[in-house]
Amino acid sequence: MAESVRMKIAVLGATGQTGQYLVNQALQQGHTVTAIVRNPAKLTVHHDNLKVVEADIFSADSLKTHFKGQDVVMSCLGFPASFFSGVSGYTLSMTSMISAMREARVNKIITMTSWYTEPNSGAQSSFLIRFLLLPMIRSVLTNMHEMEKLLHKTEDISWTVVRPPGLKNLQASAQEFLTHEGYFVPDGSGLPVGSAVGRGDVARFMLSLLNSNAWVNKGVAITTK
Secondary structure (H helix, E strand, C coil): CCCCCCCCCEECCCCCHHHHHHHHHHHHHCCEEEEEEEEEHHHCCCCCCCEEECCCCCCCCHHHHHHHCCCCEEECCCCCCCCCCCCCCHHHHHHHHHHHHHCCCCCCCEEECCCCCCCHHEEEECCHHHHHHEEEEEEHHHHHHHCCCCHHHHCCEEEEEEECCECCCCCCCCCEEEEECCCCCCCCCCCCCCEEEHHHHHHHHHHHHHCCCCCCEEEECCCCC
């Protein structure tokens, strides 16, 4: 395998649970990371190749300064479910990211959503997931899906949406990934395989896309073997 290219990465959601794995792994791989955060005190990592900056993720003007000179934007942003009002953080932040990327001339973004963002894709899932879990997070899945549709309409930027199932706080493993261009990973009979993956593995998969043309302008569901 050829030595991987070292990149300049702007990371959003860097203080979140998956974002912290992503930042650490990116630094271990020799990349230069700009962590764009609301609260710098929440990121406890210190490294020569890490710059922590404060910005408003909903403002393209606020982001574009920090996007200048980057090779890629990676987002692990997450927003809480809401029963009473819809969730809008995914689309609002992506709209400002795309606008800032255009101004800063950065043309690659890798972001994460979840299995089952498409409203009918959970029909094959287990009873518990379908009737208990999905309704609880439907507001999040709906806005994630709106964000995915926004990227589908974006022709001047290369994007990949990584869709993991449930997330566990585990370091990266060496397990092989199972992938599927769709809203979950099916087994031979079309039923979902597995229900959770380590956050460290999600970060590992996202970083593996930096030196590959796989999954460009596609949404990919992942899990580990």
